[in-house]
Amino acid sequence: xxxxxxxxxxxxxxxxxxxxxxxxxxxxxxxxxxxxxxxxxxxxxxxxxxxxxxxxxxxxxxxxxxxxxxxxxxxxxxxxxxxxxxxxxxxxxxxxxxxxxxxxxxxxxxxxxxxxxxxxxxxxxxxxxxxxxxxxxxxxxxxxxxxxxxxxxxxxxxxxxxxxxxxxxxxxxxxxxxxxxxxxxxxxxxxxxxxxxxxxxxxxxxxxxxxxxxxxxxxxxxxxxxxxxxxxxxxxxxxxxxxxxxxxxxxxxxxxxxxxxxxxxxxxxxxxxxxxxxxxxxxxxxxxxxxxxxxxx
Amino acid sequence: xxxxxxxxxxxxxxxxxxxxxxxxxxxxxxxxxxxxxxxxxxxxxxxxxxxxxxxxxxxxxxxxxxxxxxxxxxxxxxxxxxxxxxxxxxxxxxxxxxxxxxxxxxxxxxxxxxxxxxxxxxxxxxxxxxxxxxxxxxxxxxxxxxxxxxxxxxxxxxxxxxxxxxxxxxxxxxxxxxxxxxxxxxxxxxxxxxxxxxxxxxxxxxxxxxxxxxxxxxxxxxxxxxxxxxxxxxxxxxxxxxxxxxxxxxxxxxxxxxxxxxxxxxxxxxxxxxxxxxxxxxxxxxxxxxxxxxxxxxxxx
Numbered sequence: 001x002x003x004x005x006x007x008x009x010x011x012x013x014x015x016x017x018x019x020x021x022x023x024x025x026x027x028x029x030x031x032x033x034x035x036x037x038x039x040x041x042x043x044x045x046x047x048x049x050x051x052x053x054x055x056x057x058x059x060x061x062x063x064x065x066x067x068x069x070x071x072x073x074x075x076x077x078x079x080x081x082x083x084x085x086x087x088x089x090x091x092x093x094x095x096x097x098x099x100x101x102x103x104x105x106x107x108x109x110x111x112x113x114x115x116x117x118x119x120x121x122x123x124x125x126x127x128x129x130x131x132x133x134x135x136x137x138x139x140x141x142x143x144x145x146x147x148x149x150x151x152x153x154x155x156x157x158x159x160x161x162x163x164x165x166x167x168x169x170x171x172x173x174x175x176x177x178x179x180x181x182x183x184x185x186x187x188x189x190x191x192x193x194x195x196x197x198x199x200x201x202x203x204x205x206x207x208x209x210x211x212x213x214x215x216x217x218x219x220x221x222x223x224x225x226x227x228x229x230x231x232x233x234x235x236x237x238x239x240x241x242x243x244x245x246x247x248x249x250x251x252x253x254x255x256x257x258x259x260x261x262x263x264x265x266x267x268x269x270x271x272x273x274x275x276x277x278x279x280x281x282x283x284x285x286x287x288x289x290x291x292x293x294x295x296x297x
Numbered sequence: 298x299x300x301x302x303x304x305x306x307x308x309x310x311x312x313x314x315x316x317x318x319x320x321x322x323x324x325x326x327x328x329x330x331x332x333x334x335x336x337x338x339x340x341x342x343x344x345x346x347x348x349x350x351x352x353x354x355x356x357x358x359x360x361x362x363x364x365x366x367x368x369x370x371x372x373x374x375x376x377x378x379x380x381x382x383x384x385x386x387x388x389x390x391x392x393x394x395x396x397x398x399x400x401x402x403x404x405x406x407x408x409x410x411x412x413x414x415x416x417x418x419x420x421x422x423x424x425x426x427x428x429x430x431x432x433x434x435x436x437x438x439x440x441x442x443x444x445x446x447x448x449x450x451x452x453x454x455x456x457x458x459x460x461x462x463x464x465x466x467x468x469x470x471x472x473x474x475x476x477x478x479x480x481x482x483x484x485x486x487x488x489x490x491x492x493x494x495x496x497x498x499x500x501x502x503x504x505x506x507x508x509x510x511x512x513x514x515x516x517x518x519x520x521x522x523x524x525x526x527x528x529x530x531x532x533x534x535x536x537x538x539x540x541x542x543x544x545x546x547x548x549x550x551x552x553x554x555x556x557x558x559x560x561x562x563x564x565x566x567x568x569x570x571x572x573x574x575x576x577x578x579x580x581x582x583x584x585x586x587x588x589x590x591x592x593x594x595x596x597x598x
Binding site: 030032075077078096097098099101102104105117119139166167168170171173174177232235237 | 327330333375397414416529533
């Protein structure tokens with residue numbers, strides 16, 4: 001099932017490019033804030049799945065193009081990101097595992113705009129990533145397939161990254177936490193439809209040029225290993241979001257006027273644009289220096 | 298006023314050594330989950346204040362000793378921590394501002410327990426800090442306006458596992474274990490604190506005074522921290538900014554430790570430490586770290 005939020009954060013199912021309104025099935029969930037709806041639906045999924053499926057029966061829905069899609073997990077309770085985590089198409093030994101937290105305030109959805117801040121970053125990169133949405137409260141998951149039972153579903157995520165900020169000699173992760181630096185979409189594909197999250201093709205285009213094109217089988221630490229690591233540190237709760245890192249071969253700048261599209265096989269494709277009030281420019285192409293440096297470890 | 302939560306995260310006011318239930322004042326806020334009450338009270342504080350003041354005088358209260366105090370801000374949407382933001386008693390120049398995020402899942406309160414994970418950290422340190430609680434949504438505020446967005450202050454320990462993960466990567470993830478964010482005993486509203494840059498911060502382990510510094514040693518003051526953070530992202534009611542620690546006095550936390558922290562005008566709270574692996578480190582102040590922090594501009598991780 002492909003779950004979406006659309007218009008005023010209504011719950012819908014995406015089927016064959018049509019959106020079916022299933023909000024009647026979750027009308028009893030009293031929300032003080034619409035952005036809390038998806039975590040609440042996920043937390044009660046065992047109870048709600050049947051009613052949601054029944055609510056969709058017989059509906060023809062409306063064309064996807066006629067609604068305003070929202071990020072499917074618009075304010076995750078926690079937004080965790082893997083540090084590195086790809087082998088970069090090499091056969092190298094894997095590097096130590098690490099993660100960091102990104103601002104949950106950064107999330108935007110399909111059709112939204114990444115706004116580059118006036119801060120003097122050396123560059124703003126796109127990092128297309130597989131996003132994992134947590135389904136149930138979990139601590140100390142095993143690094144094996146069983147960990148996938150804690151996953152609710154998967155989505156596309158771009159970890160927009162401002163480089164060269166922070167203190168001299170000490171890289172800062174805060175350049176990834178500007179508002180609008182977390183585009184996500186188009187839907188959450190439920191885990192039952194993803195036989196192996198480490199066999200998915202990830203692609204990102206900027207202005208029609210294919211930049212990133214890699215398979216999640218290149219991950220250093222697989223999705224279960226990522227879940228094990230994160231849940232050793234902290235309790236994961238429904239709606240928590242983990243982005244699994246990116247393969248840097250294909251990263252490039254985001255700049256004013258860019259139109260980016262990201263797709264993961266089976267999940268779908270979403271779009272966002274980029275605005276920079278300072279109109280800075282970078283070479284509109286893959287950052288080969290960065291790719292080379294990361295390949296070197 | 299001193300805002301607390303207690304028992305099943307019921308919001309209350311701390312008046313002397315008594316706790317006043319303020320749920321009667323909150324009916325107009327609609328149904329709230331346990332983690333929504335404090336941000337909602339903060340967001341609606343101006344409207345609620347007369348009724349809260351009336352309740353605090355009405356005597357509908359119970360002794361503090363008879364309740365289980367909880368963290369006063371049990372689930373902030375964001376916890377931002379300033380990276381090494383103290384002058385270390387004047388030994389180092391003012392550092393450029395930087396932050397990292399700490400997991401809000403880590404929050405615990407008075408009389409709770411810090412549980413050390415099995416991860417092979419080189420040491421687990423206590424970092425006693427003054428934390429700011431944001432009162433109103435803000436984005437891109439100037440330092441001159443920033444204090445208008447402060448709701449109050451609390452005492453916060455940034456528990457820190459060192460030398461985990463990719464050591465050079467500055468992910469600060471070793472600070473995000475569950476139970477690694479003790480805070481208490483209350484949020485003192487901003488009007489209770491005449492000058493947040495003149496507060497004595499103290500932390501004891503098993504009765505031994507370890508950290509004892511004044512917030513006048515802070516490198517970048519609170520208005521500058523808020524300006525910086527809100528230049529990156531929208532801050533919302535209940536978001537927390539921990540202002541950094543003075544590393545002179547840091548020491549190991551280990552199994553069986555009893556930790557007390559106090560900030561003047563805010564109050565004192567206590568947590569215990571448990572380590573299922575029963576590792577041990579030298580007790581007392583980590584003098585090597587203290588010397589390194591005095592002599593270098595590179596913060597410890």
